[in-house]
Amino acid sequence: MEESNGSAGLTIEELAQRTGMTVRNIRAHQSRGLLPPPAVRARTGYYGPEHVARLQLISEMQGDGYNLTAIKRLLEGAQRSGEEVLGFARTLMAPFEDEQAEIVDLEELAARWDGVADPKLLRRLEKLGLLLSLGEGRYELTSATLTRAGREVRDLGVPMEHVLDLAEHIQRHSESVARSFVRLFLEQVWKPFDDAGRPEEQWPEVREALERLRPLASETLLAFFHRTMTAEVEQAFGKALERTGKRSSKGPGRRRSSRRGGPVSS
Numbered sequence: 001m002e003e004s005n006g007s008a009g010l011t012i013e014e015l016a017q018r019t020g021m022t023v024r025n026i027r028a029h030q031s032r033g034l035l036p037p038p039a040v041r042a043r044t045g046y047y048g049p050e051h052v053a054r055l056q057l058i059s060e061m062q063g064d065g066y067n068l069t070a071i072k073r074l075l076e077g078a079q080r081s082g083e084e085v086l087g088f089a090r091t092l093m094a095p096f097e098d099e100q101a102e103i104v105d106l107e108e109l110a111a112r113w114d115g116v117a118d119p120k121l122l123r124r125l126e127k128l129g130l131l132l133s134l135g136e137g138r139y140e141l142t143s144a145t146l147t148r149a150g151r152e153v154r155d156l157g158v159p160m161e162h163v164l165d166l167a168e169h170i171q172r173h174s175e176s177v178a179r180s181f182v183r184l185f186l187e188q189v190w191k192p193f194d195d196a197g198r199p200e201e202q203w204p205e206v207r208e209a210l211e212r213l214r215p216l217a218s219e220t221l222l223a224f225f226h227r228t229m230t231a232e233v234e235q236a237f238g239k240a241l242e243r244t245g246k247r248s249s250k251g252p253g254r255r256r257s258s259r260r261g262g263p264v265s266s
Contacts, residue, residue, distance in 0.1 A: 010047040012038070019055040026055065034058060034072055053086055064093055076198075084203035091207055096214050102141040109139060113154055124164045128171060181217045185210065 016023045029035045035054055038045030054075070061071050074089055110117040125131035130147065132140040141147045146167070153163050189209045193202055 010051070012045060012047065015047045015051060015055070018052055019059070021055055021059070029055065029058060032068060032072060034068065034075060050083075050086075057086055057089055060093060061089065084200070084207065088203060088207045088210065091210050096218070097145075099143050099145060102144065102147075103134070104139055104141060106137045106139070112151060113160060121160055121164065124168075128164070128167055130167070177221055178217070181213060185213055 010018060012023055012026055015021075016026055019026075026035065030037065035051060035058075038047045038051070040046070058068075058071055061074075062068075074092075075085055104112075106117055109122075122131065126133060130142055130150075132142055134140055150163050150167065153166070154160060189206060193199070193206050196202070
């Protein structure tokens with residue numbers, strides 16, 4: 001492919017240095033169809049900004065657990081609409097909620113949450129994804145919001161085991177809700193777009209739909225939760241107060257005198 005595009009100015013060695021990849025890996029990605037061919041001038045291949053962005057994206061997606069087959073399928077056709085495909089992929093990988101992680105040691109954990117240094121509790125926190133072991137007795141608290149909520153529930157006098165039981169229960173239901181929203185997007189937005197051959201002009205719409213899904217999912221879940229929580233509190237406390245009222249109406253056993261002067265139970 002002969003081309004004199006001045007913006008394509010990196011040799012493969014320079015591209016490797018820029019992206020932190022080896023020349024061998026770059027060639028392997030190219031042979032798999034993950035990377036478009038370079039512009040050729042005087043028998044030398046030159047790579048431009050799109051190649052840099054593509055390789056960085058591949059590295060990011062691999063780091064997030066995507067295999068090369070999945071990455072290739074997403075990037076198919078990106079020669080025509082590379083900017084939109086790369087933008088969609090970055091939107092896809094962006095976390096729904098960015099939280100500042102905090103690094104603590106075992107002593108700090110024990111001081112914050114009495115008993116949390118128990119190995120069994122630590123394993124449960126790690127399984128929940130709330131705690132990440134960094135080695136040498138250091139841990140990363142992955143969610144400031146959930147950490148604060150857990151501590152407040154713990155401060156109410158709830159044992160740590162029950163706090164984690166609640167967290168696991170909520171996580172299971174959250175996974176179910178998340179799957180429902182993802183299934184909706186895949187079936188109603190992505191599948192028709194994919195079946196149509198991923199038309200170039202529709203990439204912005206699909207990316208916008210994915211971006212709108214984030215606040216929509218959170219707002220919908222929160223709205224339903226508020227309504228459900230109100231109803232549950234009213235119903236549960238109504239029953240609790242009713243039981244209390246019944247016990248009060250019975251009262252303690254009273255004694256009164258009989259005609260013969262002997263006390264009898266009322």
